Amino acid sequence: MIPRYTRPEMASIWEPQTRFKIWFEIEAHAADAQAELGVIPKEAAKTVWAKARNVTFDIARIDEIERETKHDVLAFTTHLAEIVGPEARFIHQGMTSSDVLDTCFNVQLTRAADLLLADIDKVLAALKKRAFEHKMTPTIGRSHGIHAEPVTFGLKLAYAYAEFSRARERLVAARKEVSTCAISGAVGTFAQIDPRVEEHVAKAMGLTPEPISTQVIPRDRHAMYFATLGVIASSVERLATEIRHLQRTEVLEAEEFFSEGQKGSSAMPHKRNPVLSENLTGLSRMVRAYAMPAMENIVLWHERDISHSSAERMIGPDATVTLDFALMRLAGLVEKLLVYPENMQKNLDRLGGLVHSQRILMALTQKGASREDAYKYVQRNAMPVWRGEGDFLTLLKKDPDVKKHLSDAEIEERFDLGYHFKHVDTIFKRVFGAA
Numbered sequence: 310m311i312p313r314y315t316r317p318e319m320a321s322i323w324e325p326q327t328r329f330k331i332w333f334e335i336e337a338h339a340a341d342a343q344a345e346l347g348v349i350p351k352e353a354a355k356t357v358w359a360k361a362r363n364v365t366f367d368i369a370r371i372d373e374i375e376r377e378t379k380h381d382v383l384a385f386t387t388h389l390a391e392i393v394g395p396e397a398r399f400i401h402q403g404m405t406s407s408d409v410l411d412t413c414f415n416v417q418l419t420r421a422a423d424l425l426l427a428d429i430d431k432v433l434a435a436l437k438k439r440a441f442e443h444k445m446t447p448t449i450g451r452s453h454g455i456h457a458e459p460v461t462f463g464l465k466l467a468y469a470y471a472e473f474s475r476a477r478e479r480l481v482a483a484r485k486e487v488s489t490c491a492i493s494g495a496v497g498t499f500a501q502i503d504p505r506v507e508e509h510v511a512k513a514m515g516l517t518p519e520p521i522s523t524q525v526i527p528r529d530r531h532a533m534y535f536a537t538l539g540v541i542a543s544s545v546e547r548l549a550t551e552i553r554h555l556q557r558t559e560v561l562e563a564e565e566f567f568s569e570g571q572k573g574s575s576a577m578p579h580k581r582n583p584v585l586s587e588n589l590t591g592l593s594r595m596v597r598a599y600a601m602p603a604m605e606n607i608v609l610w611h612e613r614d615i616s617h618s619s620a621e622r623m624i625g626p627d628a629t630v631t632l633d634f635a636l637m638r639l640a641g642l643v644e645k646l647l648v649y650p651e652n653m654q655k656n657l658d659r660l661g662g663l664v665h666s667q668r669i670l671m672a673l674t675q676k677g678a679s680r681e682d683a684y685k686y687v688q689r690n691a692m693p694v695w696r697g698e699g700d701f702l703t704l705l706k707k708d709p710d711v712k713k714h715l716s717d718a719e720i721e722e723r724f725d726l727g728y729h730f731k732h733v734d735t736i737f738k739r740v741f742g743a744a
Contacts, residue, residue: 314634316633317420319421319424320626322417322628322629323629326452328606331413331514332385332413333366333410334514335413336357336386336432337357337362337387338513338514338673339401339502340354340357340399341347342683343403343503343507345400346503348402348503349399350399351397353399355664356393356394356396357399360392360393361389361392364392366385366389368638369715370391372651374541380701381406382406385637386401388701389677400504402501403502404494404496404508405494405524406492407491407525407613408492411491411525412514415526416514416533416622418488418625419484419487419516420490423484424475424629425541425632425633426481428632429473429477429639430477431636432640433470435643435644436466436467436469436473437729439646439648440463440466440467440737443461443462443466443648443735444461444463444733444737445463446461446462446463447653447657447726447729448460448461448562448657449656449664456660456664459729459730462562462563462650462653464733464736467740470741472547473541476541477665479542481539483538485531488510489516489517489526490517491507491518491519491522492506492510492518493519493524495524495563496612497521497524504518523612524554524612527618528603528606528607531603531606531621532604532606532607534603535599535600535604535628536604538599538600538629538632541596541632541636542594542597545635547701549586549587549590549593549639550590551583552583552586553583556583560651560652562647562649563648564646565584565647566642566647567647570691589635589638589639591641592635592720595627599628642650657726661694661699661702663694667686668724668728669720669723670684670687671682672714672715672720672723673686675713676715685712686708686711689708690704690708702724704722705720
């Protein structure tokens with residue numbers, strides 16, 4: 310986690326003190342269940358809670374013990390025993406380290422997902438507000454980066470809103486999939502611990518029992534979680550890339566907010582660069598990169614190994630922290646985005662009416678011309694416009710083959726910009742609902 314791209318709410322989920330607090334809760338809830346089953350004394354379970362519930366764990370002390378034991382969970386339980394006293398011998402009965410580690414990891418991922426869902430909600434709110442603001446603001450749609458047909462800027466934002474709505478649904482599903490608990494002991498057979506302990510811990514920690522584990526919770530769950538984060542990051546980059554293109558000097562249809570005192574270049578005082586969008590592109594690459602080791606972590610030897618452990622210690626915090634920062638930056642970028650309708654109209658007019666070529670093509674075929682001939686008539690009048698040799702409307706009116714099928718009035722009718730937007734309301738209702 311790099312402080313520059315870290316928000317405190319997400320960072321706190323991955324702090325050592327938080328991790329040890331969760332480890333303690335898992336152990337203490339397991340002790341409660343063991344006590345109810347008569348495996349350990351009820352007073353022992355009560356003592357564990359009484360002596361350690363509000364304690365601040367000594368991270369330096371745990372690290373010191375781990376340097377000797379070379380085992381993180383044993384280092385923790387040893388420190389916990391120093392706090393709890395003799396009753397600590399009843400902690401971790403029948404459990405294995407993965408029970409604590411995997412259950413804790415899933416608690417952390419679940420909490421991280423809750424923050425990310427809140428982030429997506431902020432992005433959605435910003436997109437919806439700006440989409441309705443520019444619902445009928447005409448602009449040019451582009452394919453291959455080339456002028457195609459008119460759209461509205463509201464539709465551009467509606468595309469993104471729909472995409473992030475899908476992202477939210479995927480994250481809800483990924484959260485559910487990773488929200489499992491395993492307290493099943495060595496190789497997952499419950500040989501030394503009752504399955505009812507797992508059920509109790511799962512309920513207490515806000516998880517569901519893993520239907521079947523080996524010694525670890527199956528990592529296909531985690532792979533789907535991180536893959537989902539990667540897809541969300543790609544959606545972030547898609548919108549960021551659109552903004553970067555729209556801010557190019559030759560286009561300048563939209564622009565990142567440039568605050569007073571902000572500098573764009575150390576060398577060129579005039580610069581206003583799309584630095585936030587470019588930053589989002591870079592952050593998105595990192596989040597996607599974390600999906601690959603998560604997929605490779607699915608493949609473990611037999612009932613378990615720890616080849617996944619080192620990767621997860623990095624990708625868990627880094628992927629969630631990075632995406633959290635990116636989503637919040639994107640929400641702010643959309644909220645403050647500067648939009649220039651005048652430049653949009655100027656760009657719409659640059660090709661002298663060529664954006665209406667499909668309407669002329671269709672009109673000709675509806676008046677009797679073959680599609681092949683109609684395409685030829687329209688294209689031969691479009692090409693001079695590209696070269697700056699006239700405007701499309703005038704050339705069409707002078708073309709004898711076009712005039713065989715269409716009157717001047719019928720040609721002009723096909724140059725109505727509003728025609729392209731007649732179904733915007735329908736699209737908005739599909740995307741945003743009755744609102």
